[in-house]
Amino acid sequence: MILLGVNIDHCATVRQARYRGYNQTAPGPVEPDPVALAVRAERAGADGITIHLREDRRHIQDHDVWRLKEVSTTRINLEMACTPWMIDFALKVKPHSVCIVPESREEISTEGGLDVVARRAQVKACVDAMNAAEIITSLFIDAEPAQIDLSAELGSPWIELHTGAWANAWHTPGRAEAFSRLHDGALRAHAAGLVVNAGHGINYDNVAQIRTLPHVHELNIGHTIISRALSTGIEEAVGEMKKRMNP
Numbered sequence: 001m002i003l004l005g006v007n008i009d010h011c012a013t014v015r016q017a018r019y020r021g022y023n024q025t026a027p028g029p030v031e032p033d034p035v036a037l038a039v040r041a042e043r044a045g046a047d048g049i050t051i052h053l054r055e056d057r058r059h060i061q062d063h064d065v066w067r068l069k070e071v072s073t074t075r076i077n078l079e080m081a082c083t084p085w086m087i088d089f090a091l092k093v094k095p096h097s098v099c100i101v102p103e104s105r106e107e108i109s110t111e112g113g114l115d116v117v118a119r120r121a122q123v124k125a126c127v128d129a130m131n132a133a134e135i136i137t138s139l140f141i142d143a144e145p146a147q148i149d150l151s152a153e154l155g156s157p158w159i160e161l162h163t164g165a166w167a168n169a170w171h172t173p174g175r176a177e178a179f180s181r182l183h184d185g186a187l188r189a190h191a192a193g194l195v196v197n198a199g200h201g202i203n204y205d206n207v208a209q210i211r212t213l214p215h216v217h218e219l220n221i222g223h224t225i226i227s228r229a230l231s232t233g234i235e236e237a238v239g240e241m242k243k244r245m246n247p
């Protein structure tokens with residue numbers, strides 16, 4: 001069984017489009033509430049909830065993380081930049097896992113994953129701090145041998161393979177090669193002892209291929225589920241994705 005982490009960031013994106021700058025925790029008409037949506041997604045079968053607290057706070061806000069921590073019945077995966085402030089915040093919140101993602105140009109490797117090779121010292125400090133606090137670290141990386149090998153060497157227990165380049169190549173001749181890179185990367189990571197997750201750009205159609213990746217533990221999926229939920233409701237959107245992941 002492949003597990004499903006539902007990314008609720010884009011529910012917060014819609015809220016911020018109207019209510020940026022409001023006191024969002026005061027009683028009032030602030031909507032939609034990503035935390036309420038997360039609870040419904042969990043009841044519908046989500047195995048975990050992913051939230052990205054960005055440095056620019058463009059969608060998820062600090063209070064969302066704390067409120068989710070209070071009510072979540074599954075696992076919280078906190079996506080974050082590898083900065084001292086975020087590390088400190090994660091140590092206070094104590095999510096089940098943190099996924100380290102690049103937020104600025106300098107942190108990004110060829111396809112758009114975290115450049116662990118270039119940021120070795122910062123990533124190691126983060127992995128060490130999380131390991132000491134018994135929070136699982138996942139590194140969001142491209143399926144490149146150097147990135148995979150170093151992730152394992154630095155002691156990160158999990159990685160998340162960046163599937164964006166493959167998703168973008170879906171309607172192009174480059175798709176087979178992009179998939180084969182992910183395939184080889186998953187094999188290599190598993191052989192190095194890493195738990196292999198995947199995410200970015202996965203949707204109700206292309207999930208049929210990504211679920212055939214070897215050793216995949218969990219898929220983190222956001223945009224397509226939130227989009228479908230607008231017409232079907234989150235329960236059906238989550239249920240349908242779970243069916244397609246594990247037919």
Ligand code: PXP
Pocket residue numbers: 007052079099101140160198199200201202220221222223224
């Ligand atoms: N995984 C990571 C690390 C992400 O940053 C995101 C959001 O971009 C996702 C998964 C989910 O991507 P999407 O919204 O395209 O499903």
